[in-house]
Structure formats: C-alpha cells, structure tokens
Amino acid sequence: MGAFLVLALWPVFAAAESLAVVPLAEFVAQVLEANPKARAADLERDVAGAELRAAEGAFGPMLRSKTDFKQKDGRSKTDRSNTVIEMPLPWRFGPRVYAGYRRNVGTNINAEDVTTDSGESKVGVALSLLQGVRTDSRRAALSKAELRPDLAEAVRRFERNSLVRAAAIKYSEWAEATEVVAIQQDLLSLAKKRAEFVERRVAEGEAAPIASVEAAQQLAQREGDVLKARSKLEQSAIDVAVYLWNGDGSPRSLVGVPEPVPAPAQLEAARIAEERLEAARLRPEIARARLALARAEIDVALANELWWPKVEAFAESIQSDLGSPDGDQFKVGFSISHPLWFRQPNAQRTLARIAANRAWLKQLTAQRAVDADVDRALVGLERTLERYGTVERDAQLADRLAAAERERFDAGESSLLVVNLRERAAAEAANRLVNAKAEYLRAVISYRWAIGTASEWSSGA
Numbered sequence: 152m153g154a155f156l157v158l159a160l161w162p163v164f165a166a167a168e169s170l171a172v173v174p175l176a177e178f179v180a181q182v183l184e185a186n187p188k189a190r191a192a193d194l195e196r197d198v199a200g201a202e203l204r205a206a207e208g209a210f211g212p213m214l215r216s217k218t219d220f221k222q223k224d225g226r227s228k229t230d231r232s233n234t235v236i237e238m239p240l241p242w243r244f245g246p247r248v249y250a251g252y253r254r255n256v257g258t259n260i261n262a263e264d265v266t267t268d269s270g271e272s273k274v275g276v277a278l279s280l281l282q283g284v285r286t287d288s289r290r291a292a293l294s295k296a297e298l299r300p301d302l303a304e305a306v307r308r309f310e311r312n313s314l315v316r317a318a319a320i321k322y323s324e325w326a327e328a329t330e331v332v333a334i335q336q337d338l339l340s341l342a343k344k345r346a347e348f349v350e351r352r353v354a355e356g357e358a359a360p361i362a363s364v365e366a367a368q369q370l371a372q373r374e375g376d377v378l379k380a381r382s383k384l385e386q387s388a389i390d391v392a393v394y395l396w397n398g399d400g401s402p403r404s405l406v407g408v409p410e411p412v413p414a415p416a417q418l419e420a421a422r423i424a425e426e427r428l429e430a431a432r433l434r435p436e437i438a439r440a441r442l443a444l445a446r447a448e449i450d451v452a453l454a455n456e457l458w459w460p461k462v463e464a465f466a467e468s469i470q471s472d473l474g475s476p477d478g479d480q481f482k483v484g485f486s487i488s489h490p491l492w493f494r495q496p497n498a499q500r501t502l503a504r505i506a507a508n509r510a511w512l513k514q515l516t517a518q519r520a521v522d523a524d525v526d527r528a529l530v531g532l533e534r535t536l537e538r539y540g541t542v543e544r545d546a547q548l549a550d551r552l553a554a555a556e557r558e559r560f561d562a563g564e565s566s567l568l569v570v571n572l573r574e575r576a577a578a579e580a581a582n583r584l585v586n587a588k589a590e591y592l593r594a595v596i597s598y599r600w601a602i603g604t605a606s607e608w609s610s611g612a
Contacts, residue, residue, distance in 0.1 A: 192310035199303035206296030275467035311606035326409035433603030460489035
C-alpha cells in the first residue's frame with residue numbers, strides 16, 4: 152500500500168491510543184456473553200430439559216388411594232380403604248405393574264367385595280395386546296421429548312448465528328467508518344499544510360492572492376468531509392453498541408476502537424469443499440426440519456397404533472387374608488374397547504401422514520435454501536476478492552499520481568487545482584479500497600452464517 156494509505160490510518164489510531172483495540176472475535180464473544188437474544192436462546196436447553204422430565208414423569212409410579220367410613224346407631228356400616236401404586240414401563244406392549252391393598256368391612260358391603268379385617272393385597276401386571284404394542288401416547292410423548300434437546304440446540308444455534316451475523320456486519324461498518332475518518336483527516340492535514348504554504352507564497356509575492364482563496368476553499372471542503380465521516384463513524388458506533396449488554400440486563404458501553412479491516416485472503420478450495428459438506432449438518436434450519444420430520448413420524452406411528460382395538464390383558468396375584476398369608480389367589484382377564492365406526496382413527500392416521508409429508512417437503516426446501524445460501528455466499532467471496540485486487544491497484548496508482556503531483560507543485564511545475572484533484576482522487580481510491588476490504592469481510596460473515604459457524608467466531612474457529 153502506498154505512503155498515502157499508510158499515513159491515512161495513523162491519525163485516528165494515534166488519537167485513540169489510550170483506547171484498547173477490540174478485535175472482531177472479542178466483540179462477538181461480548182455479544183454472545185450477555186445479549187438478551189443469546190441468553191434467551193440459551194434458555195432453550197432448560198425448556199428441553201423440563202419437557203423431557205415431564206415426559207419421563209408419565210412413567211413414574213402413581214399412587215391412588217381412597218378411604219371412607221360410615222357408622223350408624225353405633226354400628227359400622229362401611230369401612231373401606233383402597234390403595235394402588237401403579238407404574239407404567241416404556242417398553243413394548245406398554246406393560247403396567249401395580250400393587251394394591253384394599254379393606255372392605257361393614258354391614259353394607261357387597262358380599263363380593265368383603266375382605267377380612269386385615270384386608271387383602273394384590274400384585275399384578277397388565278399388557279397391551281393390539282393397540283399399544285409398538286407405541287402408545289406415553290411412549291410417543293417420551294420419544295418426541297427425547298428429540299427436544301437436539302431441537303433446542305438447533306433453535307439456539309439459529310438464534311446465535313443470526314445474532315452474530317447482524318452484529319458482525321455492524322462491526323465491519325464501524326471498522327470501515329473508522330478508516331474512512333482516518334483518510335479524511337489525513338486529507339485535511341495535507342490541506343492545512345498546503346494552505347499555510349500558499350499563504351506564505353502569496354505574502355512573498357510568489358503566487359496570486361486567488362491561490363490562497365482556492366486553498367481556503369479546499370480546506371473548508373475537507374473539513375466538511377471530515378465532519379461527515381465522523382458523523383457516520385459515531386452512528387456506526389451507536390449501532391455496534393446496541394449489541395453489547397451487561398449480565399444484569401443493563402446496556403454495556405462500547406469502549407475501544409475496532410481493529411483495522413484485514414486484507415482479504417485467498418480462498419482455500421479444499422477447506423471450502425469440506426465446509427460445504429458440513430453445512431448440511433451445522434445449519435440449524437436443516438436440523439430443525441429433520442427433527443420436525445422425526446416428530447411427525449412418531450405421530451404417524453402413534454396414529455397407526457390407535458387404529459387397532461384397545462385390548463389389555465392382566466394377571467394378578469392376590470393375598471386374600473393378610474392375617475393368614477398362606478393361600479394365594481390368581482386373577483386373570485382382559486378388556487377391549489374400540490369404536491364400531493373407524494372415522495376418528497382413520498382421520499387421525501390421515502392427518503398424521505399429511506403432517507409427515509409436509510415435514511418432509513419442508514426438509515427438502517430447507518436443504519435447497521441452505522445450498523443456495525452457500526452458493527450465494529461463495530459468489531460474494533469470489534467477486535469481492537476480485538474487486539479488492541482491482542481496487543488495490545487503482546489505489547496504488549492514484550497514490551503515486553498524487554505524490555508525483557505534489558513534487559511537481561513544490562517545484563513550481565503544477566497548479567494547486569491539479570494537486571487538489573490528484574489528492575482527492577487518491578483519497579477516493581483509498582476509500583474504495585477500505586470499502587472493498589469491508590465488503591470482503593461482510594462476505595466472509597455471510598459465508599460463515601451460510602455454513603452455520605458464525606456463532607463460533609469468538610472461539611477463533
């Protein structure tokens with residue numbers, strides 16, 4: 152880079168040498184540390200854990216107990232107690248194991264329900280024979296809840312990737328505006344020195360008075376350019392600060408200056424090919440679509456099960472007299488229930504299949520969209536890299552012309568107008584070069600978002 156561009160970056164950073172430089176990776180880390188959107192995305196893990204515990208809770212032991220007592224004229228009419236502990240198991244055939252105790256004594260108790268004074272106990276197991284063999288509502292809910300942590304991670308990555316992309320782009324604009332201010336300040340510094348030089352020549356009679364007017368006009372124009380560039384810089388700093396927060400939820404001040412926009416690097420074809428393949432795994436949109444399809448397929452499996460009659464067989468071992476626990480009784484049986492018309496099961500199965508087809512189509516759409524995002528980002532990388540090379544050559548040539556014109560002016564072989572035009576052209580070329588670098592950085596940001604690794608920027612990945 153020419154001497155003009157090297158000197159142009161110095162005034163801003165020299166004036167802010169007491170402020171620390173905030174690299175992009177550090178800025179991204181600060182954003183992800185306390186930004187409300189990032190913190191809200193992190194809560195998805197807690198939500199997933201709670202939903203999984205709730206689904207697991209359906210297989211926890213359940214206690215049901217009922218007791219009543221009735222006495223009339225000093226005689227016990229009914230004295231009933233019935234307690235059952237039941238626990239469903241997440242296995243095939245939907246088994247339920249249970250244990251119970253009941254005591255029914257009194258003058259008004261049905262003869263078939265009467266027990267001894269010590270009561271009776273039972274231990275049993277129930278199995279589904281048709282509906283519920285492969286899955287049931289509890290096991291389906293658990294299977295869907297087991298997918299919830301992966302879905303939560305996909306949602307979290309989506310929110311963090313989007314947040315980092317937006318914040319990093321604002322950072323690139325802040326860094327670009329900082330370098331533009333430096334260029335305009337350097338241009339203003341040259342105008343001040345030239346105005347002083349021209350005034351001395353006018354005072355010594357070596358130049359016409361109109362030359363000092365022209366120098367003063369150029370000085371005023373460049374002061375206006377500096378103020379315009381500073382205004383954009385200040386606005387960019389405000390836009391960047393919006394993404395910074397403290398842990399207590401209060402806004403965090405932006406302290407420091409951005410690092411200079413790095414020059415573009417050549418693309419690594421092998422790395423890009425590898426990252427392109429990884430995009431299907433890392434992009435959260437694809438993961439979300441894939442998990443939505445898996446949940447829909449669970450609903451289809453459940454709907455297919457609900458189409459069958461609900462048949463449950465059970466077997467119990469009964470101890471009819473806890474006071475004399477010698478003789479055992481056994482009880483077996485089954486129950487069946489099913490609508491005579493199959494409208495509701497058929498409708499549920501049809502709707503579940505439609506939902507699964509929709510989820511599959513959305514997965515295809517998500518994959519195509521991700522491929523397009525990656526292709527678009529790669530085009531941006533390639534074209535901005537080519538533009539940078541062209542603009543860099545333009546800036547170097549404009550810088551050489553400005554330097555040569557200054558030498559001619561100092562030797563009295565050029566006019567002030569031509570020197571000003573050359574310097575302004577060099578400054579504009581320098582601005583274009585800064586913009587080309589910033590555009591490439593923004594293309595890199597878009598590419599990392601497209602392959603799903605934008606939120607990993609703070610780790611240096």
